[in-house]
Amino acid sequence: MDTQSSLDGRADHLKYGEAQETPPLRNYLCLTMFTCFCPAWPINIVALVFSLLAQKSYDEEDYDGSKRLGRKALHLGIVSFVIGLVIVTAYTVVHFTTV
Structure with missing residues (x-):
């Protein structure tokens, strides 16, 4: 394949869409x-x-592996946040409702 430069300085193989954009x-x-x-320390450390x-x-x-691992980090981060919120809420309720 011939990779001559075009008038704007780009190579022809880039002009025809062979190069992928970086996600x-x-x-x-x-x-x-x-x-x-x-x-929720074990979960957030894994995230x-x-x-x-x-x-x-x-x-x-x-990039595919990065996307997959990033999605796992997002899901575990959300789970960790929700579990932490439940723990803090339960602690607060128990603390202020006991005599």
């Missing part, structure tokens, strides 16, 4: 770091690990 990184690192303050693995896969240009 955005979605590792949900801020969410998983926030959930580390929730009292943080999945988030860091998503970043590593993205850096290695494994």
